[in-house]
Each structure stands twice: as structure tokens, then as C-alpha cells.
Amino acid sequence: MQIRLKNDIVKVSPVLDFNLQDTLECGQCFHFEKVSEQYYRIFAFGKVIQVQQIGDTLLIENSSDIEVKHIWMHYFDLYRDYGDIKNKLLKIDSIIQRAVEYKPGIYILQQEPFECLISFIISQNKQIPHIKAVIRNLSAAWGTKVHYQNKEYSVFPTLAQLKEASEEQIKESKAGFRAKYIVDACEKLSSGEIDLSKLFELPIDEARSQLLKIKGVGNKVADCVLLYGLGHHRAFPKDVWVKRVMEYFYFGGENTKMETIEAFAAEKFGELAGFAQQYLFYYARDLKIGK
DNA sequence: TTCCAGGTATGCA
């Protein structure tokens, strides 16, 4: 894969098996903006970039080749061989095969753990447009301003910035009853009771138990943070859509306990469970499987 | 007006 800077645009190619739109819009991240049919602006790592995909080339603006190598390649997970992952999944059964082939260009983003944690705490009992709105509001109120093409944006606040906010102030960003959970997360992280940076290396079950200490973090939110923010690709977040699609295809449409689905997925997909989950989720949500 | 959304905590049997 080549990373070249030309006319202030960093071109990465070839990005095989990758689809920018599906990767951003498959529900794993919330802090981006579609500015036209071609362009997305992404706010992360204290920066704003504008990204476009033309065939198997990814064009990144407002960045540098060094930054792309060290930040955005990891963010988009472009160093990983998704061709190999998908080949392995396709051999498992015709169900996962259908899901993979439905949106074969989905990659699992590697997001910043703190933003990922707060975003998925916000996500409970909310629809995606609302989640995005709360994240925008929190960023505008507490995050650092960044400028691009004469527009001002805000990136998501750091822990140091967000811990200054009171529960009442967080509620002003329309977080509702989740505000107290955000405060609890900030307290546990800033006191050192939980150290997100250490959760990368811990075994997944230990990392999950740490996350579950935070109020408002249950199994679903913890698994999302493990998968999208901490690189634990065995994590299999079971939201309402994943539950529906798993019951529909693997349990004869019968109401099935989350623990049963969890064990089944671990056995069936093993170390690729997180990838399988993402393809199944998008497939189920788009086609309204099981609803 | 009422219901529901990508969940979780709480109370009660």
C-alpha cells in the first residue's frame, strides 16, 4: 500500500475490500459529517480531515503523509488484511456469507477509547441522529475548536476537558438521564480507578469487567468500547438488531437469552466475532431482518 | 397524543 502526498492531498492506495461510506455509516461511529456525495469530514484525534474514496484510492485532505501513517491508517484499520478475514468468515456458513457479501467494504474503525466510551454511553435508548446531536453539543461546549475551509468545528472533549463539566451542564447537551453516567465515567477515569490505556493489553474479560464498573455501562456498551475503541476483535456487541438477526437465522426465530447468543457467537466466529457482528448488524438493520 | 429508539439500573417477587 502506498501513501503519497501530492497537492496537499494524501493518497492511500490500493485500499482493498474497503468502502468509506459503509464503514462510516454502519453505526460504529458518530462524529463525522457528509458534506457532499463524495466527501466526508471526520473529527477525531483533535483534528478534522476531509476524506474521499475514488475506486481503491482514499484521498485525505487537511493532513500530512506522516499523520496519515501514524493516525489515520490505524483509525481506518488499513494495515489489516480484510480479504483474509472475509475469506475465513465466508467459509463458516451461508448466513454470514450473505451478510459479508451484502456490504463487503465495512472495516472496523479503531477509535479513541474515551470518545468511544462516552459515545456509546450516550447511545442507549437513542436513535443515531440523536446520538450524533448530543456528541456535537458536548464537543461544541467542551471540546477544542478546529477550523477547516472557513468553518469552525469542535472535536470531542478530552477527559481533562469533560471532567470539568457538572451533571447539570452535561444535561444541557441533551444527554438526559445519561448525564450522570458520563460524570461517573469521568470520575472513575480521572481518579485512575480505571485506566483505558491499560485495557488494550488486558484479556478481554478483564477489560470488560473494568468497563462494567462505570454506571450506565452494561454488556452492550462495554462490548462496543472493546471492539471499536480497544481493538478487542472477539467482542460481539449484542444490540437489538444483532439479537434479532441471530434469533432469526440461528435460533428458529425463538426469543433467546443474550448469554446463549454470546456463547454461540464465540463458538461459531471465535476471534473474528467482532467483524462478523458488524456485517450481521448492517445486514439486519438495512433489511429489517426479524422485525 | 402516543409510541418508540443501537440499554441500563432499580425494585420486587
Place this chain on the structure above:
DNA sequence: TGCATACCTGGA
């Protein structure tokens, strides 16, 4: 342990 219910908010 299992189930029902409430919870901010906004859109359908």
C-alpha cells in the same frame, strides 16, 4: 435469578 418498569429527548 428473572421480570417489569422508568428514564431524557425528539421524531414519526
